Amino acid sequence: MIVGVPREVKSDEYRVAMIPVGVEELRRAGHRVLVQAGAGLGSGIPDDRYAASGAEIIPDASLIWGKADLIVKVKEPLAEEWPLMRVGQTVFTYFHFAADERLMRAVMSSGITAVAYETIKDAKGSLPLLTPMSEVAGRMSIQEGAKYLERPQQGRGILLAGVPGVAPANVVVLGGGIVGANAAKVAAGLGATVLLLDINLDRLRYLDDVMPPNVTTLFSDRHTILECISRADLVIGAVLIPGARTPMLIRREDLAKMLPRAVIIDVAIDQGGCIETSRPTTHANPTYIVDDVVHYCVTNMPGAVGRTSTYALTNVTLPYAMQLANKGVDKACKDNPGLAQGVNIRRGKITNAAVAETYGLECHGLN
Numbered sequence: 117m118i119v120g121v122p123r124e125v126k127s128d129e130y131r132v133a134m135i136p137v138g139v140e141e142l143r144r145a146g147h148r149v150l151v152q153a154g155a156g157l158g159s160g161i162p163d164d165r166y167a168a169s170g171a172e173i174i175p176d177a178s179l180i181w182g183k184a185d186l187i188v189k190v191k192e193p194l195a196e197e198w199p200l201m202r203v204g205q206t207v208f209t210y211f212h213f214a215a216d217e218r219l220m221r222a223v224m225s226s227g228i229t230a231v232a233y234e235t236i237k238d239a240k241g242s243l244p245l246l247t248p249m250s251e252v253a254g255r256m257s258i259q260e261g262a263k264y265l266e267r268p269q270q271g272r273g274i275l276l277a278g279v280p281g282v283a284p285a286n287v288v289v290l291g292g293g294i295v296g297a298n299a300a301k302v303a304a305g306l307g308a309t310v311l312l313l314d315i316n317l318d319r320l321r322y323l324d325d326v327m328p329p330n331v332t333t334l335f336s337d338r339h340t341i342l343e344c345i346s347r348a349d350l351v352i353g354a355v356l357i358p359g360a361r362t363p364m365l366i367r368r369e370d371l372a373k374m375l376p377r378a379v380i381i382d383v384a385i386d387q388g389g390c391i392e393t394s395r396p397t398t399h400a401n402p403t404y405i406v407d408d409v410v411h412y413c414v415t416n417m418p419g420a421v422g423r424t425s426t427y428a429l430t431n432v433t434l435p436y437a438m439q440l441a442n443k444g445v446d447k448a449c450k451d452n453p454g455l456a457q458g459v460n461i462r463r464g465k466i467t468n469a470a471v472a473e474t475y476g477l478e479c480h481g482l483n
Contacts, residue, residue: 117147117148117185117186117441117442117444118147118148118149118150118183118184118185118186119142119147119148119149119150119184119185119186119187119188119437119441120149120150120180120181120183120184120186120187120188121133121134121149121150121151121152121155121171121180121187121188121189122152122155122177122180122181122187122189122197123152123153123154123155123177124155124158124189124190124191124419125177125194125196125197126191126194126415126416126419127398127399127400128398128399128400128416128419128420129158129190129191129416129419129422130158130159130419130420130421130422130425130426131158131159131190131191131418131419131422131425131426131429132155132156132158132159132161132190132422132426133188133189133190133208133209133429133430133433134149134151134188134430134434134437135156135159135161135426135427135430136161136165136166136168136169136171137169137434138430138434138437139151139166139169139170139171140169140170141434141438142437142438142441143169143170143171145438145441145442147441148172149170149171149172150171150172150174150179150180150183150184151163151166151171151172151173151174152173152174152175152176152177152180153173153174153175156426158422159422159423159425159426159427160422160423161426177197177200178200181197181200181201181202181205182200182202184205185204185205185206186205186206186207186208186437186440186441187205187206187207187208187209188208188209188433188437189207189208189209189210190209190210190419190426190429191209191210191416191419192209192210192211192212192216192219193207193209193219193222193223195218195222198222198223198226201222201223201226201227201228202226202227202228203226203227203228204227204228205226205227205228205229206228206229206231206440206445207223207228207229207230207231208231208233208433208436208437208440209231209232209233210232210233210234210249210386211223211230211232211233211234211460212232212234212386212387213230213232213359213460213461213468213471213474214359214360214361214387214388214470214471214474215361215385215386215387215388215389217475220461220466220471220475223461224461224464224465224466225464227463227464228461229445229459229461229462229463230459230460230461230462231436231440231445231455231458231459231460232359232458232459232460232468233245233246233433233458234246234358234359235358235359235457235458235460235468235470236436236454236455236457236458237454237457238454239454243358244432245429245432245433245436245458246294246356246358247294247432248425248428248429248431248432249418249425249428249429250293250294250295250298250356251294251295251298251428252417252418252421252424252425252428253295253298253383253417253418254294254295254296254297254298254299254302254352254354254383255298255299255301255302256417256418256420256421257295257299257352257354257381257383257417258276258287258299258302258303258306258308258350258352259302260381260402260412260414260417261276261287261303261350261352261379261381261412262276262306262350264379264381264402264403264410264412265285265349265350265379269403269410270377270403270405270410271377271378271379271410272349272375272376272377272378272379273377274349276303276306276307276308276350277306277307277308278307278308283309284306284307284308284309285308285309285349285350286308286309286311286347286348286349286350287299287300287303287308287309287310287311287348287349287350287351287352288310288311288313288344288345288348288350288351288352289303289310289311289312289313289351289352289354290313290336290341290351290352290353290354290355290365290366290390291313291314291336291352291353291354291355291356291384291390292312292313292314292316292319292320292323292333292354293314293319293354293355293356295352295354295356295383295384296312296314296352296354297312297323297327299352299354299383300312300323300327300331301327301328301331303350303352304327304328304330304331305328307330308330308350309330310327310330310331310332311331311332311334311344311348312327312331312332312333312334313333313334313335313336313340313341313344314333314335314336315335315336315337317335320333320334320335336365341365341366341370342370342373345366345370345373345374345378346373346374346375347375348374348375348378349375349378349379350378350379350380350381351366351374351378351379351380351381352381352383353365353366353380353381353382353383353384353385353389353390353391353394354383354384355384355390356384356387357387357470358470359460359468359469359470359471360387360470360471360473360474361387361388361474362384362387362388362389362390363390364389364390364391364392365390365391366380366390366391366392366393367392368392368393368406368407371393371406371407371408371409372407374409376408377408377409377410378409378410379409379410379412380394380409380410380411380412381412382394382411382412382413383417385397385413385414385415386415386416389413391411393406393407393409393411394411394413395411395413396413396414396415397411397412397413397414397415398414398415399414399416399419399420402414436455436458439451439452439455440455445459449482456482459482462480462482465478465480466478466479466480467479467480467481467482
């Protein structure tokens with residue numbers, strides 16, 4: 117099989133979908149690997165390292181899309197890449213279809229098989245390809261939140277940790293999954309006062325056992341959310357329903373209850389966001405202000421720390437890429453039901469129930 121690794125084109129995306137050891141493993145299994153020139157530079161991996169591992173360095177993305185049976189990427193194909201997708205091709209990447217109907221319809225029209233990192237499950241029912249980037253994004257959310265609380269960044273002028281004689285910041289984390297747990301841990305480590313909300317009581321019991329004493333767990337409901345955000349300096353949106361659009365937890369009118377120049381970091385923006393006033397932003401222009409509340413809604417937060425994120429991501433994606441290359445998508449999915457759950461669109465048909473429900477469309481069986 118021919119496996120293609122194009123350079124990412126999303127703004128300020130410094131990750132790459134494969135590292136040299138992945139090329140070496142695929143080559144050892146008898147596959148050709150085409151890597152676009154410069155694809156790894158944002159992660160500190162020069163072309164010669166790929167070439168030494170057996171990759172063919174290709175100057176132009178269109179040549180890779182035109183030849184490869186399997187495309188391995190990090191972020192969803194952008195509009196400029198849609199015409200390059202070919203009938204019968206498999207594209208393995210983050211798609212987040214529930215947040216982008218135009219992308220979903222473009223992929224349906226293309227005839228490719230879309231295997232989405234974010235809906236693949238392992239034997240425990242967890243999301244192994246989403247987890248490492250959720251860890252990165254959760255930790256980064258506090259790093260970014262601390263920065264945008266500074267007054268030159270239009271924030272409240274609050275030091276997250278406080279100092280002796282001055283109270284630390286109040287941080288509210290909506291969602292106790294991987295993103296939320298990592299955000300709460302980092303915020304607590306910096307000395308902030310943290311409220312961590314979730315609707316899963318078993319998860320809250322676990323988090324209550326493992327979190328430091330400056331983290332308080334609360335059951336999430338409408339009244340509790342409003343009470344918490346009214347005192348918050350920093351709110352982290354960390355909600356996820358796999359494959360589906362994120363539920364909206366904070367409405368436009370709720371912003372009036374928040375402190376002036378409080379900061380919202382909506383990590384859930386990849387799946388549509390959990391704040392009504394959230395809209396996608398970039399690392400180049402990460403924030404905007406609505407009703408005197410600072411919003412940070414960057415859709416590829418881990419892309420800013422490409423060296424860390426690339427290795428964390430490819431640690432988990434390579435085994436699945438190997439299965440797709442060695443067996444083809446049909447046999448790989450038959451042998452691995454968890455991988456089969458990653459197939460969101462197949463030959464123009466939606467095969468993921470959450471995506472189909474989001475748009476009121478029919479969900480088809482994989483076969």
